[in-house]
Every structure is written in structure tokens, then in C-alpha cells.
Amino acid sequence: MKPLITYLFIFCSVVCFAQKNFSGRAVYQSKTSFDMERFNNRDMSEQQKKRIMDRMKNMLEKTYILNFNKTASIYEEEEKLEAPGRGGGFRFGGFTGGTQYKNTISKDFLEETEFFGKNFLIKEKVELPSWEMGAETKKIGNYVCYKATMLKKTDALDWQNMRRRSRGRDKKRKDDEATKKVTEDIEMPKEVLVTAWYTPQIPVSNGPGEYWGLPGLILEVNAGNTTVLCTEVVLNPKNSIDIKEPSKGKEVTRKEYNAIVKKKMEEMQEIWKGRRGGRGRGSRR
Template structure:
């Protein structure tokens, strides 16, 4: 216990006195492919061997490494650059966008803003918006992540409608029938299948480290009195595997400026519209989308 207190005091002093303080945190992402397949009801027609093969492919797609460079007020979060697997170059980028990932994410916790550059269907976008304010529920529960003592916090958040991991097969058949009849009568179109519904809310579990008093975290997460070292949203886990503080190699932490500037809502609408076009192209009796944007 004494070692932790001394280390914590030294770190707080280092953060307070170092004007050019910087740190790097490496995160590994893991997505429960079994949980995702469960959400979509599985497929009784495929053999156990085929299911195992699908899960392995999904595992390779979802298991990634991310780098978070941060200072006292801002951070840059992006996927570690790797060569695309054969045959995944084009589809991988599209799927990345549909999973809510891709691009370089800049967060400024002092100004409470974020900027993300993304490529979607060969068009570059620059998403600028206000950071989500999480209503974190603090807990006294602790656990060790590496050599750091971390505290638990949870928050209920609205899910991203452009991330297919936030969808599942509808469970209530009677209610679903009414829903389909209503949709058919009003001739409305959903960007997902009529048999699929969005999970509206998720409970996020975060583990933060007060020994590193930085109000930052991986992906879009922030707002705790210490660097977030682990986040679990029920499907995907982001876990810190390495931390380097005050390295001699400094990184310029600034927002990207490339791409068409849009808000998060505008970008989400663009993605939804393109997915609707893809649905028509593959399921609209031969009608096709020309691709690209209008």
C-alpha cells in the first residue's frame, strides 16, 4: 500500500510540474463474436465447423491494437497501422466505418470537443462535435491492471445507430408483427432489416487509474479522475496493455483538418442513407446503387 501511495504522489507531482508532459497508452480490443452471433439468433443451417470458421474470421476482424497519445488536455486515438489481409482491403474499410471505428480521433477535454477524420466509400469526412458527457457512477471496487490500481465506474449510454454491433434479432414475435404491419402501411423504410432492432442503451463499465490523473481514455471515453485503462460495453473490451509516460519521442497532438466537415448527426445520416442504398442494390429485384455520393 505504501508503494502505491508514494508512486501516486510522484506521478501527480510529475504531471503538475511538467509543462510538456505527454504519455502513450496501447489498447487491445476484443469483441465477443459468440455474443454477437447470439444477438442475431445464430443460424441452425450451418454446421459447428462452419460456425467456428465464421467466429475465427470475425475474431481476426475485430481484434485490433490502438494507440492513445495524450497530454494534460488533449489526446489522439487511432488504430495501429498494419497491412490489410488479402481480400480485405476494400471491405475492411467499409466494415470499419459500419462498426463505428476507423480514422484518427482527437479529444480536447478542456474545450469538450472532438474531431474525427473518416473515409467512407472513398469519400473523406471530418466529424466535429461536442464530447458526450457521461453520467459516471463511481464505485469503491478496485482491481489491478498491470501494476496500476484501478477503480470501477459505470454509465448507461445511448448506442450508435451506425454500428451494427448495437443490433439484434427482434425477440417479441407478436410485437414484431404489429411493427411490420405498421411499417408496411406507412411505407416507411428502416436502414436495417425489419427483423432486426437496435439495442437502444448499453451499460459501460470502465476501470480508471487515479495514479495517472489525466481525464482521458480510449475511443470516445473520458471524464473520470484518472486515465481509463479498460472499457467493457458488453460486447467489446478495450484493455490497456502498455503505458509510457514522458517519453523523449514527442508526438504532435492536434486535430486533423482533412475531409468534408460535418457534425456527428450529419455523418450518421450519410451512413444510414448509404446502407439503405446497399439494401436496395442487393435486395431490390435487380435495382442497383451507383455507389459513391450524390
């Protein structure tokens, strides 16, 4: 009897939302686990590691806002005032947080981002994610959520899942089947398992960041080392939500942008190697 009541409640929610225009705002907390041992450097003391981790906390724990309507959404990091002396926080490789727009009908995806002081507008058409629907349920807040999973190919810039390359020959050969080389010292898995929890009680095919394509708003995502959890949902807020496509920056495709970033990272790696080599030569004198 209880499952029947649940399904009836969900059905009524879908009918209710379908009969009127609506919008909403969802707040998400994103946390990424990061093991410094993966990037263990013999020249780095425990104190230096701790200092780096303290600086990285702003990058590993973030708050995002998703503004959405029936067909489109804007996803961006919540603006926060930096504490005095923090120097604007830690930026990974020159990246700064941007704005992501997606339209679930036209399948247009736009991302406005900044990289080493230059603004870019990434434009692409996205395909419907290949979710595998499950029957397992759980409650997040007041919402009944259903489980869905998929294997996602990692992006070249997916730093959350990067790890130090193995030095053991046999292990390295084995890992190469499931991992890809990022640099001489860093690799990442070719695929990660993504687990999403969505609620048909909010029948929009949307969710945080790149995740969408389910018959309900995605309230939780677990992907590799990162968990994104919705902590608040406000439907039809008093202040109207205006969702506009971002337009700032040089227009590029995802492939073009990745190539730009890869080239810059290689340049920075060469500079870093040169500096380390210079220190090494100086130490022999």
C-alpha cells in the first residue's frame, strides 16, 4: 500500500507542475576528496603538504546554485567574500569558476569560464546521458529519490580524478588498459562510475553541472572522488528567475578549449622543470 501512495503522490506532483509555468532554485554542496600521497614529492615536507591542503580547501569544497525552469538552467558557484589575507583563494592551474547553461530540449550547452586571465565561451551540443535506471530509492530532505547510474568518460581536464602515475612496470602496463596519461607524472581513469539520485516530485530533466536527462531533478551525484548534494530547494521563489544564455568570452568548442588548456599546461610543466633543474645545478656549486 505504501509504494502505491508514493507513486500516486509523485503522479499528482507531475500533473501539478505540468499545469503551470514554474521555476526553482537548488543549492548544492560539492566536496572532492584528494589524497596528497598521490602527488607525494620527496622534497615536500608534511608542513608544506598541510599548507597546500589548507589553500586547496576552497577548491575542494564549494557551494553552487542551480536556477531552473522547465527546459533550461544556469549553474554557477555561489559568490563569497574572501577573508582578509586569503589572497582570493587557491586557483587550480589558472582556472576560475564559471557559469554553465544548458537547455534540455535543444541540447545546447554553454560554459562561460576564465583561464589564465582570458575569458572563453564554450559552446557545444550534448547528447542525452546513457543512464541505467534502478528501482532503489531513498529520501533526500522531503523528496523521494530514485537511483540511476552510468559510466562516464573522463574529460582531459577532469582534475578531480587525476592521480600520480605508477612507477612499477607491471602495474603500469596493467593500469594503462583502464587509465590515460595526462602528463609524465599524472594519469586518470578513462571512465568513472556516476551514481545519481533524482526525484520525479520535481519533474524537470535537470541537475547540477553536466548532469541531466532523468525524469526528475537530480539531488545528489557521486562521481569518482566528488559528491554533489542538494541542501535546499525553493520552488517558484518570490523573486522571479531570469535564465539567460551566457555570452562573455571568446567562442570556442570544447575540443578547442581543451587544446588551449593542454598547451598551456605543457608550457607550465616545462617552465617548472626548468626551474627545478636550475635549483639542482645551483646546489652543486
